[in-house]
Amino acid sequence: MSKAATLSITSKWPEVTVVSQTPQLIALFTIIRDVNTKRGDFVFYSDRIIRILVEEGLNHLPVKDIEVPTPTDVTYDGLQFEGKICGVSIMRAGEAMEQGLRDCCRSVRIGKILIQRDEETAEPKLFYEKLPADIKDRYVLLLDPMLATGGSAITAVEVLISKGVPAERILFLNLISTPEGIETFVKACPGVKIITGFIDKCLNEKKFVSPGLGDFGDRYYCI
Amino acid sequence: MSSSEEPQSLASTHSYLPPWSSPHVIGIAGCSGSGKTSVASQILKALNVPWAVILSFDNFYKPLSPAQSKRAFANEYDFDAPEALDLDSLACVLKNLRQGKKVDIFTYSFAQHNRTDVTTPVYGANIIILEGIFALYDERINEMLDLKVFVDTDLDICMARRLRRDIVYRGRDLQGAMKQWMSFVKPNFERYVRPTMEIADVVVPRGLDNTVAIDMLIRHVQRTLTVKSRQHLEQLSNLNGEIAGQNDVDVCTLPNVRVLKQTNQVRGIHTILFNRATKRGDFIFYLERLMVLLIEEAMNAQPYSIKEVPTPTGVPYTGLLPELNTCAVEIVRGGTCFETSLRKILPDTAVGKILIQSNARTGEPFLHYLKLPPDFENKQILLCDTQAITGAAAVMAIRVLLDHGAVEKNICFVTYLADKARAMRRILSAYPRVQVVVGKVEDTFKRRFIDTKYYGT
CATH class of the missing domain: 3.40.50.2020 (Rossmann fold)
Structure with missing residues (x-):
């Protein structure tokens, strides 16, 4: 009996949706986790996962029933997307997910948040934000590829809530998350939904996702 | 028996036989210079569909040995005897085409008296026109022909056309061309080819000049295509057999x-x-x-x-x-x-x-x-x-x-x-x-x- 592939931990949190663990998704993760994968391939295959993630995330937005006339003169009972949306990426790694969002929503507005670890307190600290003026009226897709400790994502959600966005209208999209990070996040940000590609085994002693894929931003932008 | 083989009995509702798996094969024979090729091209031109093809005997000459080749260049090799042709290959190609398979046809170079590296793929033909002096000669091939045509042109006209073609298009001299005609083409025609007229379904006198006969042939082929189209459509709509052992499976x-x-x-x-x-x-x-x-x-x-x-x-x-x-x-x-x-x-x-x-x-x-x-x-x-x-x-x-x-x-x-x-x-x-x-x-x-x-x- 051959060993089976490792799939995501099943979500026990009602706020957390894990993308369907299909063979091709696992194959994509296998490539981006591989330390020997070159940056070109890392970018390409990450983008494919991001697009799948965005498609899944968009399914959590509201729709309404609508009837439309078809080219064959029959009426089609369909669905119409409702509500304005915007993307907010947590710099720098989150910006890697912007193209995937644009591939699905052409003219989507995108805000940015820069959060860095404060050298003195070791706590995440907001350094910069640029968000759409009417963000409180929009559904927000918060983009950050890795949910490790949850620290920066929680700070980002606090920024959004301070701008008047209800927690229920925030969707946090990430590729890989940890049970520890999710636990901290759902306690700190009740009502916010998480869409993740994969819940990994754990957070290691260096506060990295394990097995994870290393530093996403470095691998996507630099190495 | 390998397990991947399908039992034949399931046919009708389960298997799809495309029109090219039962092509209509027409053999056109006649003397060299009789206008066989022109008749075949005329039919093809009138049909104007990519799934009708001409299969020429010219590509099935046997490769020559150096000695034979030397004789050929001296106009002393008999290209007009059945032995000069690779009828085994031709029968095999035709058999494969009639089973709907893809076939690669050799191209024969008259300059080198040998097969070239170039092959022409033939696939998907519903109508195959087999054209050559021995089109009605081989028993195995005859069995696979749905229509046998013999182009019966006066031998003097055949000779005139052949000489003109050999001299103008194939760079031979008059003496060599005449020598071939007298020693090989004509006697072989009398001996092997003319007798095959007996088994022809249709004899076309005067070759290409006989527009009435050619029109009839074209109409025959078109009718055949119509019948085949109807059968094809019926077959497609009958594809409705059991799936996974059930008739009404979702x-x-x-x-x-x-x-x-x-x-x-x-x-x-x-x-x-x-x-x-x-x-x-x-x-x-x-x-x-x-x-x-x-x-x-x-x-x-x-x-x-x-x-x-x-x-x-x-x-x-x-x-x-x-x-x-x-x-x-x-x-x-x-x-x-x-x-x-x-x-x-x-x-x-x-x-x-x-x-x-x-x-x-x-x-x-x-x-x-x-x-x-x-x-x-x-x-x-x-x-x-x-x-x-x-x-x-x-x-x-x-x-x-x-x-x-x-x-x-x-x-x-x-x-x-x-x-x-x-x-x-x-x-x-x-x-x-x-x-x-x-x-x-x-x-x-x-x-x-x-x-x-x-x-x-």
């Missing part, structure tokens, strides 16, 4: 059928695509978005093997790796709408094209053009189309792939819309191992509109 529940999960986004995209009022810019954007989802889903319809990889954190990860490389074959024109989305997911994949046009009135599919990617038979093949209504084009395209060596279970037919009762049933009934990926299952007939709107033409 095809969507079969393990090799994947229907895209109808999420809110997918249903929202259907609504935009189905809406008559949608502008083309939006239509293209949303169709391509949906096709990315379809191709990602199709990537699940192939075998994967376990692969362990080292990660940057030092902890290995046990993941998956597709076992086969993937290539794509698009059914033109609908399937070519996949091109952009395909490049997003598989940027360097080889893409083949099959043009299958359906008759606007009867819906009968015809294979017009075929170009398959290299080594496709060892790859996972994504066969793309946008709308499968009757399933005729898909059934034919899959047959083409199989005829060229593809493995049934490695073919994944991907389509945005598919009619459940007809297209899906027919495809799966003819090819129970083929993978099918569908974006939206349709219950009622819908006109083709996807590619029309995508291309704006």
Whole structure:
């Protein structure tokens, strides 16, 4: 009996949706986790996962029933997307997910948040934000590829809530998350939904996702 | 007996025999210079369809030894005796063509008296015109002819035409050409060829000048094509056998059928695509978005093997790796709408094209053009189309792939819309191992509109 592939931990949190663990998704993760994968391939295959993630995330937005006339003169009972949306990426790694969002929503507005670890307190600290003026009226897709400790994502959600966005209208999209990070996040940000590609085994002693894929931003932008 | 062999008795409702698996074969014999070739070309020109081909005896001369070649250049080799021709090969080629197989025909060089490296592929022919002095000579070949024609032109005229051709087009001198005619062509004609007139169904006196006879032949072939078209259509609509041992199985529940999960986004995209009022810019954007989802889903319809990889954190990860490389074959024109989305997911994949046009009135599919990617038979093949209504084009395209060596279970037919009762049933009934990926299952007939709107033409 051959060993089976490792799939995501099943979500026990009602706020957390894990993308369907299909063979091709696992194959994509296998490539981006591989330390020997070159940056070109890392970018390409990450983008494919991001697009799948965005498609899944968009399914959590509201729709309404609508009837439309078809080219064959029959009426089609369909669905119409409702509500304005915007993307907010947590710099720098989150910006890697912007193209995937644009591939699905052409003219989507995108805000940015820069959060860095404060050298003195070791706590995440907001350094910069640029968000759409009417963000409180929009559904927000918060983009950050890795949910490790949850620290920066929680700070980002606090920024959004301070701008008047209800927690229920925030969707946090990430590729890989940890049970520890999710636990901290759902306690700190009740009502916010998480869409993740994969819940990994754990957070290691260096506060990295394990097995994870290393530093996403470095691998996507630099190495 | 190998387990992959299908029992023959299941035929009618289960197997699809394309029109080229029972081609109509016409043999045209006659003396050299009688106008056989012209008669054959005239028929072909009048039919004007890519699935009628001429098979010439000229490509089946035996390669010559150096000694024979020397005699040939001295006009002393007998090219007009049955022994000069490789009738075994020809019988074999014809047999394969009559079974619908792809055949590579040698090209013969008269300059070198040998076969060249160039071969011409012949595939998908519904009408085969076999043309040569010995077209009605070999017993094995005669058995495979549906119509035997003998062109009976006066020998003086034959000689005049032959001399002119040899001298003007083949660079021979008058003396050499005359020598060949007198010592080989004429005696061999009397000895071997003229007697075959006896078994001809039709004798055409005066060759190409006999327009009445040629018109009759053309009409005969056209009638034959009409009958074949009717049988083809009947066969397609009869493809409705048991699937997975059941008569009324819901095809969507079969393990090799994947229907895209109808999420809110997918249903929202259907609504935009189905809406008559949608502008083309939006239509293209949303169709391509949906096709990315379809191709990602199709990537699940192939075998994967376990692969362990080292990660940057030092902890290995046990993941998956597709076992086969993937290539794509698009059914033109609908399937070519996949091109952009395909490049997003598989940027360097080889893409083949099959043009299958359906008759606007009867819906009968015809294979017009075929170009398959290299080594496709060892790859996972994504066969793309946008709308499968009757399933005729898909059934034919899959047959083409199989005829060229593809493995049934490695073919994944991907389509945005598919009619459940007809297209899906027919495809799966003819090819129970083929993978099918569908974006939206349709219950009622819908006109083709996807590619029309995508291309704006």
